[in-house]
Amino acid sequence: MDCIFCKIIEGEIPSYTVYEDEIVKVFLDVNPDSNGHLLIIPKKHILDINEMDANTWTHMLEITKKMRKLLETKLQIDGLTLIQNNGMIQEVKHFHLHLKPFYRDPQTILPVEDIYEKITH
Ligand code: AMP
Numbered sequence: 285m286d287c288i289f290c291k292i293i294e295g296e297i298p299s300y301t302v303y304e305d306e307i308v309k310v311f312l313d314v315n316p317d318s319n320g321h322l323l324i325i326p327k328k329h330i331l332d333i334n335e336m337d338a339n340t341w342t343h344m345l346e347i348t349k350k351m352r353k354l355l356e357t358k359l360q361i362d363g364l365t366l367i368q369n370n371g372m373i374q375e376v377k378h379f380h381l382h383l384k385p386f387y388r389d390p391q392t393i394l395p396v397e398d399i400y401e402k403i404t405h
C-alpha cells in the first residue's frame with residue numbers, strides 16, 4: 285500500500301520518533317505549526333475516525349496525556365491543542381492525531397531536529 289505513514293512505521297521513511305510501542309508511534313510533524321508539533325498514529329492502517337476502534341482510541345488517549353507531560357517537561361509548553369482531520373481536509377490518509385503546543389510567549393519555529401534533541405535529551 286502506498287501510505288507514507290505505513291512507510292514510517294516500517295522504517296522505510298525516516299522520522300523523528302519520540303515514542304513508540306506495539307500499538308502507536310509518535311513523531312514530530314515535518315512542517316510544524318508550533319515547536320514540538322507531534323503526530324500520534326496507530327501502527328495498523330486505519331483511514332479515519334470511522335475505522336477507529338475503542339481499544340486503539342483509548343490507548344491513544346493515554347499516550348496523548350503522556351506526551352503532554354513530556355512536552356511540558358522538555359519544551360515548557362503552556363497549552364496543547366488536539367486536531368484530527370477527516371475527509372477532504374485529511375491530507376495523509378492514515379489516521380493521525382495532531383498535538384499542537386501553545387506557548388504564552390511568541391516563539392520562533394526551530395528546525396525539527398533541534399526540537400527532537402530537546403525532547404529526547
Ligand atoms: P492532515 O492535514 O491532518 O492530513 O496533516 C498531515 C500532516 O502530516 C501535515 O501536518 C504534514 O506536515 C505531516 N506530514 C506529512 N508527511 C510527513 C512526514 N514524512 N513526517 C512527518 N510529518 C509528515
Ligand code: ZN
Nearest residue numbers: 287290329378
Ligand atoms: Zn498507512
